[in-house]
Amino acid sequence: MTEKKEWQPPRGTRDYLPKEMATRNKVFAKMRRVFELYGYGEVSTPAFEDFDLLAAKSGPEIEEEIYAFEDKGKRKLGLRFDPTVPICRIVASNPSLTKPIRFYYITNMWRYDRPQAGRYREFWQAGLELIGAKGANADAEILGVANDLLTSVTDKEFYFRISSRKIIEEIAERAGIPKSKREGAFRAIDKLDKVGEDDVRGELERCGVTAKVSDKFFDLIKKQDADIGELKEIKEAAEKMGVKNIEIDLSIVRGIDYYTGFVFETLVRGSEKLGSVCSGGRYDSLIGLYGGGDLPATGFGLGIDRLLDIIGYDEDYYPTRIFVAAVNDEVRDVAVKITRILREEGISAETDLMQRNLRKQFEYINARGIPFAVIIGPREVEENKIVLRDMATGKEDKICLKDIKEWL
Amino acid sequence: MTEKKEWQPPRGTRDYLPKEMATRNKVFAKMRRVFELYGYGEVSTPAFEDFDLLAAKSGPEIEEEIYAFEDKGKRKLGLRFDPTVPICRIVASNPSLTKPIRFYYITNMWRYDRPQAGRYREFWQAGLELIGAKGANADAEILGVANDLLTSVTDKEFYFRISSRKIIEEIAERAGIPKSKREGAFRAIDKLDKVGEDDVRGELERCGVTAKVSDKFFDLIKKQDADIGELKEIKEAAEKMGVKNIEIDLSIVRGIDYYTGFVFETLVRGSEKLGSVCSGGRYDSLIGLYGGGDLPATGFGLGIDRLLDIIGYDEDYYPTRIFVAAVNDEVRDVAVKITRILREEGISAETDLMQRNLRKQFEYINARGIPFAVIIGPREVEENKIVLRDMATGKEDKICLKDIKEWL
Numbered sequence: 001m002t003e004k005k006e007w008q009p010p011r012g013t014r015d016y017l018p019k020e021m022a023t024r025n026k027v028f029a030k031m032r033r034v035f036e037l038y039g040y041g042e043v044s045t046p047a048f049e050d051f052d053l054l055a056a057k058s059g060p061e062i063e064e065e066i067y068a069f070e071d072k073g074k075r076k077l078g079l080r081f082d083p084t085v086p087i088c089r090i091v092a093s094n095p096s097l098t099k100p101i102r103f104y105y106i107t108n109m110w111r112y113d114r115p116q117a118g119r120y121r122e123f124w125q126a127g128l129e130l131i132g133a134k135g136a137n138a139d140a141e142i143l144g145v146a147n148d149l150l151t152s153v154t155d156k157e158f159y160f161r162i163s164s165r166k167i168i169e170e171i172a173e174r175a176g177i178p179k180s181k182r183e184g185a186f187r188a189i190d191k192l193d194k195v196g197e198d199d200v201r202g203e204l205e206r207c208g209v210t211a212k213v214s215d216k217f218f219d220l221i222k223k224q225d226a227d228i229g230e231l232k233e234i235k236e237a238a239e240k241m242g243v244k245n246i247e248i249d250l251s252i253v254r255g256i257d258y259y260t261g262f263v264f265e266t267l268v269r270g271s272e273k274l275g276s277v278c279s280g281g282r283y284d285s286l287i288g289l290y291g292g293g294d295l296p297a298t299g300f301g302l303g304i305d306r307l308l309d310i311i312g313y314d315e316d317y318y319p320t321r322i323f324v325a326a327v328n329d330e331v332r333d334v335a336v337k338i339t340r341i342l343r344e345e346g347i348s349a350e351t352d353l354m355q356r357n358l359r360k361q362f363e364y365i366n367a368r369g370i371p372f373a374v375i376i377g378p379r380e381v382e383e384n385k386i387v388l389r390d391m392a393t394g395k396e397d398k399i400c401l402k403d404i405k406e407w408l
Numbered sequence: 409m410t411e412k413k414e415w416q417p418p419r420g421t422r423d424y425l426p427k428e429m430a431t432r433n434k435v436f437a438k439m440r441r442v443f444e445l446y447g448y449g450e451v452s453t454p455a456f457e458d459f460d461l462l463a464a465k466s467g468p469e470i471e472e473e474i475y476a477f478e479d480k481g482k483r484k485l486g487l488r489f490d491p492t493v494p495i496c497r498i499v500a501s502n503p504s505l506t507k508p509i510r511f512y513y514i515t516n517m518w519r520y521d522r523p524q525a526g527r528y529r530e531f532w533q534a535g536l537e538l539i540g541a542k543g544a545n546a547d548a549e550i551l552g553v554a555n556d557l558l559t560s561v562t563d564k565e566f567y568f569r570i571s572s573r574k575i576i577e578e579i580a581e582r583a584g585i586p587k588s589k590r591e592g593a594f595r596a597i598d599k600l601d602k603v604g605e606d607d608v609r610g611e612l613e614r615c616g617v618t619a620k621v622s623d624k625f626f627d628l629i630k631k632q633d634a635d636i637g638e639l640k641e642i643k644e645a646a647e648k649m650g651v652k653n654i655e656i657d658l659s660i661v662r663g664i665d666y667y668t669g670f671v672f673e674t675l676v677r678g679s680e681k682l683g684s685v686c687s688g689g690r691y692d693s694l695i696g697l698y699g700g701g702d703l704p705a706t707g708f709g710l711g712i713d714r715l716l717d718i719i720g721y722d723e724d725y726y727p728t729r730i731f732v733a734a735v736n737d738e739v740r741d742v743a744v745k746i747t748r749i750l751r752e753e754g755i756s757a758e759t760d761l762m763q764r765n766l767r768k769q770f771e772y773i774n775a776r777g778i779p780f781a782v783i784i785g786p787r788e789v790e791e792n793k794i795v796l797r798d799m800a801t802g803k804e805d806k807i808c809l810k811d812i813k814e815w816l
Contacts, residue, residue: 006501006699007458007461007497007500007501007698007699008497008501009453009454009457009494009497010454010456010457010458010479010483010485011481011483013454013456014454015451015452015453015454015494015498016450016451016452016453017449017451017498018449018450018451018511019449021449021450021451021452022449022450024452025440025450032433035727036727036756037727037751037754037755037756037757038751038756038758039726039727039728039756039757039758040727041425041426041427041429041430041725041726041727042424042426042429042430042433043423043424043425043426043429044423044424044429044432045417045423045424046417046418046421046422046423046530047455047487047516047518047530048418048421048475048518048530049417049418050415050418053415064480067456067477067479068477069475069476069477069478070477071418071475071520072472072520073419075418075419077418079455086417086423089415089416089417090423090425092415093414093415093416098772098775098776099762100761100762102758103426108455110455110456112479112480122454122455122456130761132762133761133762135761135763137744137761138761141761144748148751237744240741240744240745240748241744241748242748290415291414291415317449318447318449319443319444319445319447319448319449320447333648336545336645336648336649337648340552340648340649340650343445343446343556346445347445348444348445348446348447349445349447350446350447350510353508353538353541353543353545353546353549354507354508354540354541355543364506367506368506
């Protein structure tokens with residue numbers, strides 16, 4: 001049955017091969033460094049959670065996107081769609097944790113979403129949660145981390161757009177959007193960048209918001225006709241931490257229901273159409289919902305897949321630096337021994353496992369793009385030397401093995 | 409509804425908090441280094457695959473353990489229970505990959521297993537696949553990598569037990585175990601270490617193997633009454649690569665159906681009851697099964713959870729090295745600035761976000777075990793100096809910020 005089928009990764013998912021992983025691992029290492037400079041410690045939670053936990057505060061659009069299943073004990077489970085909910089579970093069930101709690105994560109998650117450019121059903125995020133601290137300095141700190149994370153991995157110019165759910169709620173109130181229609185209305189407004197104002201107005205109308213109310217709402221937002229003192233304070237605090245690229249923009253609402261105040265997005269200058277690469281905000285009621293007592297909290301997630309598409313991958317990564325080629329079968333054992341010594345010296349090395357002759361071994365070296373070859377023949381064994389060839393220049397030197405590091 | 413419930417990770421899974429993650433990340437970094445010294449490149453595959461792909465060669469016991477579900481497009485999917493199958497999918501659908509292929513992985517996977525000490529339903533493995541190479545040197549190479557991996561992370565004495573499915577098949581033939589009963593019989597024998605010979609004999613009887621046949625089988629295995637030339641060759645080749653701790657033991661069969669020849673286990677001397685920490689073998693028919701044409705292949709997986717239990721976790725990890733304490737509210741802005749400068753110097757630092765007074769700030773420093781405090785007061789600001797306190801000794805020095813690295 002399986003003989004003829006061409007197997008692929010499931011729709012909306014993908015494999016990462018060594019070239020992509022080399023870039024991803026480099027990016028992750030830089031990010032870990034930044035998180036830890038700010039005192040954040042990494043956490044890792046199971047891939048699946050009780051479905052009820054995930055659904056409790058995700059909002060109807062996201063609930064539909066959860067990969068849900070029953071285990072063989074009839075427990076209803078779901079794949080993590082977001083790392084914030086499991087982290088709130090940890091905090092709620094460990095009330096003795098010292099505050100503020102600074103947790104970060106670098107992990108995959110899953111949403112049954114329509115696959116599209118830069119969007120996957122399995123996707124990776126790095127992010128943090130700062131729990132127990134309220135006030136402008138806490139929100140400013142997470143902008144500081146986001147700023148340093150992005151600066152550490154890309155030269156692209158990016159900027160933050162900050163807003164506040166609380167202020168938008170007030171504007172919605174003044175514009176006359178009824179409370180019952182606000183969650184739907186905010187999800188519509190969240191798509192402003194992607195679909196434009198006309199489409200958002202259409203969706204608002206379908207949510208039961210009249211054109212007149214929409215007019216008033218957009219007018220107030222554009223004029224920033226509201227008390228934005230809270231946002232100015234965050235902006236100033238973040239500037240003291242070295243974040244210079246912040247714009248206050250009340251059209252930012254974020255589509256997730258659990259935000260209660262400050263929210264932000266991060267755009268790449270000139271590539272705004274890509275959408276936000278790093279987004280988050282304050283969610284002061286979520287932990288209480290999971291039984292932990294109310295705790296102020298703020299955090300963000302940074303989409304790794306989109307970020308890597310922007311950064312681009314390294315060319316042709318292959319870890320081996322030296323291939324030890326054996327001229328004939330008699331010296332293969334010596335090649336094995338020299339390969340082992342090179343590894344002990346911390347140099348990535350390999351030798352032939354395919355019973356290839358010397359010509360085929362060099363075809364392999366070229367196919368892989370391995371930068372150096374050590375050539376072992378009977379004469380070299382006798383002289384206790386090796387021939388080192390620089391594959392880029394073709395230059396060969398007969399040297400002592402112990403001196404090899406000087407030649408690489 | 410969610411207010412009162414005490415939320416936990418799903419049964420058989422667990423959270424990793426920063427202390428555990430710090431140890432795990434250190435172990436992973438060392439392992440990546442070893443894999444790459446041997447020329448292996450990391451790959452990462454989706455958490456779920458087509459169920460049919462997973463089930464094709466897993467054997468009935470494992471198939472029962474797969475977390476299976478339908479996505480909303482009615483595709484039958486399953487969570488990865490093993491990384492070898494997805495890697496075979498990649499290789500089968502990319503016939504142009506240069507051989508030998510050296511892939512490694514460090515990833516989580518899932519089995520709906522009875523939870524027990526050291527066994528989880530979500531568990532982590534590091535491992536490799538060496539694809540395209542046959543012969544003793546290839547099998548010896550993977551023992552070399554396993555040996556270096558374990559040596560890089562633990563001082564415990566461990567040893568390899570190697571065997572061969574082919575040889576055991578021959579012994580089963582000679583003992584008179586019929587072909588149709590062998591898969592069940594091998595899974596029974598695989599439990600020898602855990603349950604002892606009597607229980608294995610009982611299970612063999614239930615599989616339809618008579619006591620007389622069992623007697624003969626165990627007799628042949630114990631006497632190593634078979635042609636074990638293939639295993640001697642692997643042992644010698646591995647010894648040339650520096651692996652000294654290999655025992656030939658024909659009672660090792662491994663419970664997975666896809667092995668075709670060489671198999672091995674790794675035990676910690678004196679802790680054999682823990683079971684194997686690193687196991688694998690040769691599977692020359694699996695890639696052909698996924699449509700890639702037959703390719704010889706050998707590989708292993710190393711259980712991270714069990715390994716970390718053996719190694720033990722670092723004590724009380726917290727990333728921050730310096731807490732910048734503000735004596736009063738007037739100097740908080742200076743504390744923010746100094747914290748920022750410390751981070752720019754590559755020193756993990758934080759300052760108060762909780763509006764705590766100086767005494768409370770020091771309670772926090774002690775609760776966290778942060779090793780150094782910088783104390784900022786109006787006089788220090790005036791003198792352009794900082795007070796650095798070593799929290800272990802209580803010793804304080806008034807220094808210039810630019811000299812701080814000399815004092816840590």
